[in-house]
Amino acid sequence: MQTVIQYTRFGGPEVLEVAEKPDPIPGAGKVLIAVKAAGVNPIDMKLRRGTRPSDPIDKPRRVGFDASGVISTVGEGVEAWSVGDEVVVRGAAGAYASELVASAGKLVRKPRNVSFEDAAALGIPAGTAYQVVASLGPAEGDVLLIHGASGAVGQAAVQFARERGVTVVGTASARNLDRVRELGAIALEYGDGLVDRVREAVPQGVDYVLDMAGTDDALQASFELVADRSRIGTIVAGPRAAELGIQAWSGGSPVPLTEEQEALRAEGLDVALQGLADGTFQVEIGAVYPLAQAADAQRAGESGSVRGKIILVP
Numbered sequence: 001m002q003t004v005i006q007y008t009r010f011g012g013p014e015v016l017e018v019a020e021k022p023d024p025i026p027g028a029g030k031v032l033i034a035v036k037a038a039g040v041n042p043i044d045m046k047l048r049r050g051t052r053p054s055d056p057i058d059k060p061r062r063v064g065f066d067a068s069g070v071i072s073t074v075g076e077g078v079e080a081w082s083v084g085d086e087v088v089v090r091g092a093a094g095a096y097a098s099e100l101v102a103s104a105g106k107l108v109r110k111p112r113n114v115s116f117e118d119a120a121a122l123g124i125p126a127g128t129a130y131q132v133v134a135s136l137g138p139a140e141g142d143v144l145l146i147h148g149a150s151g152a153v154g155q156a157a158v159q160f161a162r163e164r165g166v167t168v169v170g171t172a173s174a175r176n177l178d179r180v181r182e183l184g185a186i187a188l189e190y191g192d193g194l195v196d197r198v199r200e201a202v203p204q205g206v207d208y209v210l211d212m213a214g215t216d217d218a219l220q221a222s223f224e225l226v227a228d229r230s231r232i233g234t235i236v237a238g239p240r241a242a243e244l245g246i247q248a249w250s251g252g253s254p255v256p257l258t259e260e261q262e263a264l265r266a267e268g269l270d271v272a273l274q275g276l277a278d279g280t281f282q283v284e285i286g287a288v289y290p291l292a293q294a295a296d297a298q299r300a301g302e303s304g305s306v307r308g309k310i311i312l313v314p
């Protein structure tokens with residue numbers, strides 16, 4: 001039997017149910033994966049709460065987009081993959097599960113020396129971070145301010161920007177500043193007085209801003225620090241981006257990602273996996289929960305008390 005997490009109405013973590021289903025059979029071009037780890041992302045909670053608009057729920061809705069595991073069955077016509085291959089899936093249809101059917105085209109090989117937990121932590125966060133840093137385009141010597149640098153996307157973005165020779169100023173709460181500093185950024189506490197702290201830390205000025213927080217304070221500080229709004233990008237305040245004159249990538253934006261941006265997101269997962277394998281990229285795992293405790297895992301995610309990725313293991 002396959003264990004899945006699902007919900008049939010919008011609401012708090014309590015709407016998540018653990019359900020048992022017959023083992024799925026992968027169709028043509030698909031594989032069945034024995035899931036070893038699934039990443040918990042904020043979008044999972046936004047969809048569950050109904051704060052990110054989605055279709056009405058007319059049948060049980062599965063949860064989660066990022067998974068890693070081992071191929072257990074190969075569907076017809078799949079040549080590139082075999083039973084036993086260790087893989088990572090981006091854009092999975094229901095990653096919170098013990099078994100998962102995925103299109104062969106969505107699979108990425110997991111390097112042997114990367115753990116399943118680390119591998120499941122990358123799809124959305126590292127893919128997004130890689131794409132937004134590339135799309136915004138800071139170059140060597142530029143100064144980039146990242147709001148929310150201690151988060152999963154933020155930590156990855158700090159590393160990708162540092163890799164380009166960019167000076168990064170990253171905001172976080174006081175308890176997480178050490179982590180932002182460890183990744184090579186100038187770490188500053190968000191909140192009152194942020195603009196002054198940034199000006200003191202980088203008297204040469206800020207060239208670009210990436211907003212991973214979406215708060216009014218973060219946006220206002222961005223406007224005070226960077227006059228050219230095309231150099232400010234958000235992944236959270238998408239619905240307001242056009243009116244504010246800033247860039248947005250998904251995050252509620254009515255403008256879909258371009259093919260090029262989608263390709264960058266896929267590339268970001270590859271780059272992060274290779275970086276983990278060769279020790280040039282880091283991912284922080286904050287907590288690991290059994291799959292059946294998905295509601296507790298999401299509760300912890302929503303509380304903001306866990307720094308680093310929250311992972312579910314079947």
Ligand SMILES: NC(=O)c1ccc[n+]([C@@H]2O[C@H](COP(=O)([O-])OP(=O)(O)OC[C@H]3O[C@@H](n4cnc5c(N)ncnc54)[C@H](OP(=O)(O)O)[C@@H]3O)[C@@H](O)[C@H]2O)c1
Binds near residue numbers: 149153213249
């Ligand atoms: N557009 C997209 O495609 C896309 C993709 C991925 C994620 N997202 C969105 O991006 C956001 C971040 O995702 P994530 O996975 O990195 O989440 P996360 O790991 O939970 O991180 C949240 C970050 O926000 C920071 N933060 C909280 N309150 C803040 C404030 N008032 N001012 C500045 N920063 C604040 C946190 O800092 P402390 O913990 O130090 O307080 C932390 O760095 C989420 O809203 C998510 O839905 C969008």
